[in-house]
Amino acid sequence: MSDTGTWLAALARDLGPAGLWRPGIEADDAQLQPHLQDWRRRYEGRALAIARPVDTAQVAHIVRACAAQGVPIVPQGGNTSLVGGSVPDDSGQQLVLNLQRLRQVRHLDAANLSLTAEAGCTLHEVQQAADSAGLLFPLSLASQGTCTLGGNLASNAGGTQVLRYGTARELCLGLEVVTAHGEIWSGLSGLRKDNTGYDLRDLFIGSEGTLGIITAATMRLYPRPRGQATALVGCGSAAEAVTLLQLARQELDAGLTAFEAMAALPLQLVQRHHPEVAAVLAALTESSARGLPAWVVLIENVSSESSGHAHTRLHALLEQALAQGLIHTTALASNQTQQRAMWQLREAIPLSERAEGLMVKHDIGLPASAIPAFVSTCEQEIAARWRDARIVCFGHLGDGNLHYNVQPPADASSGTALIRFEREVNDIVFDLVAHFGGTLSAEHGIGVLRRDELARRKPPVALHMMRAIKRALDPSGLMNPGRVLS
Numbered sequence: 104m105s106d107t108g109t110w111l112a113a114l115a116r117d118l119g120p121a122g123l124w125r126p127g128i129e130a131d132d133a134q135l136q137p138h139l140q141d142w143r144r145r146y147e148g149r150a151l152a153i154a155r156p157v158d159t160a161q162v163a164h165i166v167r168a169c170a171a172q173g174v175p176i177v178p179q180g181g182n183t184s185l186v187g188g189s190v191p192d193d194s195g196q197q198l199v200l201n202l203q204r205l206r207q208v209r210h211l212d213a214a215n216l217s218l219t220a221e222a223g224c225t226l227h228e229v230q231q232a233a234d235s236a237g238l239l240f241p242l243s244l245a246s247q248g249t250c251t252l253g254g255n256l257a258s259n260a261g262g263t264q265v266l267r268y269g270t271a272r273e274l275c276l277g278l279e280v281v282t283a284h285g286e287i288w289s290g291l292s293g294l295r296k297d298n299t300g301y302d303l304r305d306l307f308i309g310s311e312g313t314l315g316i317i318t319a320a321t322m323r324l325y326p327r328p329r330g331q332a333t334a335l336v337g338c339g340s341a342a343e344a345v346t347l348l349q350l351a352r353q354e355l356d357a358g359l360t361a362f363e364a365m366a367a368l369p370l371q372l373v374q375r376h377h378p379e380v381a382a383v384l385a386a387l388t389e390s391s392a393r394g395l396p397a398w399v400v401l402i403e404n405v406s407s408e409s410s411g412h413a414h415t416r417l418h419a420l421l422e423q424a425l426a427q428g429l430i431h432t433t434a435l436a437s438n439q440t441q442q443r444a445m446w447q448l449r450e451a452i453p454l455s456e457r458a459e460g461l462m463v464k465h466d467i468g469l470p471a472s473a474i475p476a477f478v479s480t481c482e483q484e485i486a487a488r489w490r491d492a493r494i495v496c497f498g499h500l501g502d503g504n505l506h507y508n509v510q511p512p513a514d515a516s517s518g519t520a521l522i523r524f525e526r527e528v529n530d531i532v533f534d535l536v537a538h539f540g541g542t543l544s545a546e547h548g549i550g551v552l553r554r555d556e557l558a559r560r561k562p563p564v565a566l567h568m569m570r571a572i573k574r575a576l577d578p579s580g581l582m583n584p585g586r587v588l589s
């Protein structure tokens with residue numbers, strides 16, 4: 104047996120049954136495949152093995168074993184990354200460290216409004232744990248049945264409730280981390296205030312597995328709102344949607360939890376691929392002879408008093424917006440089934456895009472005030488260059504976060520033409536993002552997909568500091584190499 108074979112066999116023994124999957128030994132191709140290919144099916148690699156620890160001590164043991172052998176580690180949670188961050192490269196030399204078996208909710212402290220859970224709990228499991236105690240864990244993503252708490256923190260996930268509750272970073276109070284040296288840092292504090300030097304927690308959040316392995320986290324909980332109201336409204340332009348956002352902030356204040364915008368084309372894709380979900384749009388189109396509005400916005404308002412109160416305030420906002428000509432059609436959900444249907448429409452967009460075919464995707468952030476000018480300028484530049492490219496634009500408008508995806512015309516949909524198309528579209532989109540003071544990744548992170556763009560566009564001083572942090576915490580460069588930084 105080779106040296107590699109020997110230490111892997113020892114690791115397999117140490118981790119116990121199902122703790123290590125070596126290709127062709129404990130696992131066949133079908134078992135390995137979901138861990139080797141990303142959700143978008145853009146990246147596919149090979150792994151030396153897939154480690155499946157059950158607790159923090161096993162994670163530390165794996166990291167120490169890999170450090171001793173100089174084996175790079177790719178941390179993996181639910182593998183829903185949209186930037187190719189959680190699958191190995193094609194060298195067959197990287198070890199995937201999958202955290203999905205670290206699955207305990209360790210502690211819920213209702214009086215402190217906090218919960219401590221292990222990295223492999225799915226986001227849905229964390230939400231359920233809070234819910235069983237009558238509390239709310241507000242992080243919410245369409246991938247919540249699969250993505251994990253560790254992955255959410257490693258990628259500083261955003262989602263649909265950021266407007267009111269913040270990103271994963273803002274929801275996190277403390278972390279437990281296995282460092283690149285295999286030491287365990289127990290920083291699982293439930294404190295709201297702790298000014299004792301550099302913020303280590305914030306270094307690991309959003310580091311995409313390049314600095315260490317998150318094994319558990321203490322997260323903020325909130326009182327569950329007593330009432331919730333949801334509406335879909337039709338706007339004639341992005342400018343109207345942004346003015347509506349301003350009005351909604353003013354009128355609903357902290358009650359405004361979601362402001363999701365969807366242009367007509369993504370909604371048409373839902374109508375085509377998930378017509379059962381798109382039925383909720385009928386309420387908007389029936390009152391308008393012109394079909395789908397240019398933009399549909401999903402607005403959610405919560406209340407600490409009652410659903411009736413949330414409903415009344417949202418209704419008043421819609422009346423005001425209609426009077427000001429900011430919206431032209433409205434549908435206010437009158438029960439939870441209708442509310443759910445509105446959210447299903449929003450959540451069906453990524454799935455409908457996937458069914459429609461290849462898109463060049465962008466997850467950009469802009470000051471809300473710059474969004475109308477960005478949308479119209481970018482559309483003009485893309486149309487001037489490719490008559491038949493189609494723009495699928497939707498996103499968390501309340502956070503200035505747009506998913507700005509472009510479907511190539513038929514003659515640029517494969518091979519070198521597609522590569523050229525992607526490069527040129529990226530240049531147009533990211534140049535305009537920079538012009539309007541935005542960011543090239545609002546919530547999906549950098550991974551492999553945006554690594555070179557980051558190197559090109561981030562100020563040299565910032566890159567220099569990032570590299571210094573990487574060298575200090577992972578001097579051998581074994582933690583998720585090639586992601587975020589080259």
Ligand code: FAD
Pocket residue numbers: 142177178179180181182183184185188189202222243244245246249250251252253254255256257258259260261262263311312313315316317318453454546547550583586
């Ligand atoms: P993975 O995909 O497994 O990993 C993500 C990154 O974190 C990788 O770099 C990986 O190496 C690293 N990592 C994973 N676990 C750990 C750990 N324990 N310690 C250290 N590093 C780790 N994202 C949003 O922000 N907002 C959205 O609204 C949103 N919607 C989505 C909708 C769909 C349908 C899909 C498929 C994805 C969506 N995403 C969204 C992206 C993705 O779901 C999130 O980034 C999620 O937080 C990733 O969690 P995961 O457990 O799947 O992590």
